[in-house]
Amino acid sequence: MGEGFNDFFYTSSDGLRLHARLYGRRVEGRLPVVCLPGLTRNVRDFHALALALAGNEKRPRQVIAFDYRGRGGSDPDPQWRNYTVAREAADIRDGLTVLGIPHAAFIGTSRGGLVIMALTALRPAALKAVVLNDIGPVIEGAGLAHIRSYLENAPKPQDLADAIRVLKAVHGEAFSALADADWERQTRALYRFEDGRPVADFDRRLLKTLRGVDLSRPLPALWPQFEGLKAIPVLAIRGANSTLLSVDTLSEMARRHPEMETLTVEGQGHAPLLETGDLPRRIDAFFTRAERRTL
Template identity: 65%
Template sequence: MKQAGYEDFHYSSTDGLKLYARIYGERNPSALPAICLAGLTRNAADFHDLALYLARHPKTPRQVVAFDYRGRGRSAYDRDWQNYNVVIESGDILAGLAAMGIEHGGFIGTSRGGLIIHVLAAMRPAVLKAVVFNDIGPVVEGAALAQIRAYLERAPKPRTFAEAVEISRAAQKDNFPALTDADWERMARAFYREENGTLVADFDPALLNTMSSIDLNKPLPQMWPQFEGLRGIPVLAIRGENSKLLSAETLEEMARRHPAMETITVEGQGHAPLLETGDLPERIARFLEKAERS
């Protein structure tokens, strides 16, 4: 897929599953590779435009790796849905980096990707040289998770990409008034794939079992100890102005516990902001450059 701006990379997990990642750009000894980790049901395509921007940056081009977790995108589906968990997925990311010969990098995690970063902070902190959290923190709001679960379980099945765009827009327009028509289309095309002439969501349907198994009547686990393990690492936290998953209060507490942390609030977007929109690509590029200097 070199013509699309990236190379396909296939590797095996420790339990033998065939997994996939995209690699953008060339290794630059003076720049950290950027490691992109998507949300629960999303995949590497979400980072395509951001990855191209970072890989082709006129001042500091860097290699960018965007992963498809097991059961998403072009990675194989797991026969046991209980293996769709952040600990196993964190191990998959480490296996992929080892196969690529990457020892460390700047990690960009959207939603579940940010939870994986928290796990990596406990499992292998040396791999993290800079962190960008996209609308995620140590506390996940249960009410927002319930809304996401309900949407995934009940979402209509579109027949065309035009229908997919309209379904997504109808469900999320109030939280994302800043998005353009092109933004909505790009989001939908990253979420669905064509299969036998129809559109299907690009993830294993069994992944929804992981959501159904969560008891939202009980407090969700918090990851403050793992977050505090990042205090010596440059961190940028991005929050959608209308996000219900990452509360403003949690963002404030993150800043209190990590005084050097930088924050961005994205106007007119909810969970999770599209990182290729507005000035976010350049602000992320500048953050990574600053992290390298420090």
């Protein structure tokens, strides 16, 4: 086990080699945690949080972080139109089957939360507790437009320091709470490094899936998919400066799911870094409460 995890590979139903990281060991009576990243992100986003959860002295639990197809250590898909939430949810379902995980607690950041909602149809029994990190059934067009513009026009940094400077320039105002160590950790998560040079760690053809989205009209709401979580303990986390998940949507989520817990992270935007501040403890405590209810 290097750096606190083991790499795990499995084959998708259409023949791609997909990657996940495994932290810690399965513990009887404790839910394993499945971590699902954002649109262009990868397992490294969850590294610090996974170490905290798996290394908890009182309540250690196994953590599994998945790379979607075309991201991180997973193969790119030769057909870019397969970069869909439904396809990715099916890949996660298959990965859980190969790993022998019948149910788990789930953390979904941004697109990861949409994948979780899709799993309510594909494998509802797998979901015993859910953390939605800055994502809900209504995606604000302004937030998605910002993401699309950034991804399409992102400069190519020359080294780590340059990459940190770029991230701060684009996201610094929304993430005023981050310290220098947070920015470096976030940068190292976003990029892989080839001969010291940062390279975005996703298939660039993924951006084609965003170009067909008409942002002049409201995006389709996913309330029916969210309703699939009504019987499941949910913690919804929102960055106070988020432009993707609105305060109104978070309030409506709480109205429709009266037992849902909410948490707003000051000084962060889309999406909050889950390893910062008191978030690891809050997430662990939420999972512990869910275990008492569901196991």
